[in-house]
Amino acid sequence: MSDFIYLASQSPRRRQLLEQIGVALALLPPDDAEAAEALEAVRPGEAPAAYVRRVTRLKLADAVERLARQQRTPAPVLCADTTVALGRRILGKPADAEEAADMLRALSGGTHRVLTFVAVQAGDARHEALSESRVRFARLAEADIAAYVASGEWQGKAGAYGIQGRAAAFACHISGSYSGIMGLPLFETAALLKEIRR
Numbered sequence: 001m002s003d004f005i006y007l008a009s010q011s012p013r014r015r016q017l018l019e020q021i022g023v024a025l026a027l028l029p030p031d032d033a034e035a036a037e038a039l040e041a042v043r044p045g046e047a048p049a050a051y052v053r054r055v056t057r058l059k060l061a062d063a064v065e066r067l068a069r070q071q072r073t074p075a076p077v078l079c080a081d082t083t084v085a086l087g088r089r090i091l092g093k094p095a096d097a098e099e100a101a102d103m104l105r106a107l108s109g110g111t112h113r114v115l116t117f118v119a120v121q122a123g124d125a126r127h128e129a130l131s132e133s134r135v136r137f138a139r140l141a142e143a144d145i146a147a148y149v150a151s152g153e154w155q156g157k158a159g160a161y162g163i164q165g166r167a168a169a170f171a172c173h174i175s176g177s178y179s180g181i182m183g184l185p186l187f188e189t190a191a192l193l194k195e196i197r198r
Contacts, residue, residue, distance in 0.1 A: 005076045005120070005193065008063030013164065014080060017184045023193065028063055028077060040081070040092060048085035049130060052117040056081040060119045060126075076122035076196050082183045084159025085113040091159040097149050100160035104148065107159065109139035111173075114159070116180045120192045127192045131185035133176025135163070140170060 004024035007015060018025050039058045042051060060079040067077060084091040086106055094100040111134055119128045148167065154160040161167035163174075163181045177185040 005078050006063070006067060006072075008059060008066075008077055008079045011183055013162075013182050014184045017179055017182060017186055018078075018189070021186055021190055025078075026072075026075070028067060028072075030059075030062065031066065042090050042092065046090070047088060048083055048090050048113065048115055049117075049132075051090055052081045052083050052115045053128075053130070056117040056119050056128075060121055064121055074123075076120050076193070078118065078120045078189070078193075080116055080118045080184050080189075082114065082116040082158050082180075085115060086110075093156055093158055094154060094160045097154075100154040101145050101149050103160040104140060104145045104154075107137045107140075107161075107170075108145075109137060111136040112159070114176070114181045116177075116183060116185055118185065118189050118192060120189075120196050122196045125196060127195045129185070129188035129192055131177045131180035131188050133174065133178075133181050135171050135181060136173040137170045138172045144170070 004026055006028040007018060007025045008028045010029050015025065040055055056079050059081065060077065063077050063079055091103050094103055114133045114135060116131045117128065119126060148154065151166060153162055153165045163171060163178070174181065177187065179186040
């Protein structure tokens with residue numbers, strides 16, 4: 001077994017989190033960013049947990065195929081996907097500033113879930129884990145929402161926010177995995193990597 005993994009993600013946060021726990025990695029980003037985004041389309045009536053599982057598994061299958069096609073050194077491949085759920089409503093990455101503001105208004109003053117599904121594959125062996133955390137936002141004034149949207153930090157983030165940035169000031173209570181809310185639950189990820197290396 002190799003002493004590194006491939007991270008099939010364009011997220012700098014996931015790379016930083018893996019490096020934080022000492023995981024050596026090489027990037028295996030999608031060939032086509034638009035095609036990768038298309039995988040994230042929500043199906044009608046799809047539950048949030050089913051959604052993150054399906055999207056992660058599709059991304060992983062694409063990454064494993066890409067690795068074989070590129071004839072790179074064999075190593076485990078890790079994929080993850082994160083979504084924000086308000087009840088059964090899935091809040092993905094906002095398309096524009098207006099949608100970002102609408103999402104933040106919906107999250108204001110209530111509790112939502114952040115689900116991150118992680119999958120690691122080496123050869124035919126695949127291990128998976130789901131992390132579910134809860135985040136309660138204080139009631140946000142329109143000025144807070146406008147300032148956050150103007151910062152641009154919402155771009156490319158499920159639910160229109162990143163807990164590791166300015167939106168930390170919105171979260172009055174968190175239960176679960178802080179790193180999972182960021183996009184990669186480190187406890188579960190470390191356990192998966194131990195399993196895959198056995």
